[in-house]
Amino acid sequence: MPDNPAPPETRARLIIVCGLPGSGKTTLARGLEQRLGAVRLAPDEWMATLRLDLYDEASRARVEALQWQIGQRLLALGQIVIIEWGTWARDERDTLRLGARALGAGVELRYLAESEEVLWQRIERRAQEQPPITMAMVAEWAALFQAPTEEEVGLFDPPLQA
DSSP states (O other): OOSSOOOTTOOOEEEEEEOOTTSSHHHHHHHHHHHHTOEEEOHHHHHHHTTOOTTOHHHHHHHHHHHHHHHHHHHHTTOEEEEEEEOOSHHHHHHHHHHHHHTTOEEEEEEOOOOHHHHHHHHHHHOOOSSOOOHHHHHHHHHHOOOOOHHHHTTSOOOOOO
């Protein structure tokens, strides 16, 4: 059962899109953004617009912190917010979930899992990253990724029907 679920009439909702590069996060998040009239927060897009190195973890952390400030304000205003950060670690997902719950928002998790081979094929096909992502990087990231457990998934609200 979700921790402190939001009342059903509450429109405010945080949707956390979780997965590794190439798992389909952006495709899913863009579709949800359109269907639900949501605000999507994606650090890669902001960093590219600001001409920041996508691999600069300090810059990414600052962008994500700013996006979370904006996201919390939007949730407080009753909006639907999509976080498209990947959220590789359980503690990151917990922080977002509990922060949104404190604002009275519903929170859902959309986890996208794919094999390393599928991730690599998709990344290679899109050929967007500079420098390019290697198969070794995908394997390293997969080893670091903390996939949501059944217990963790049970802490979130069921997905909205979109």
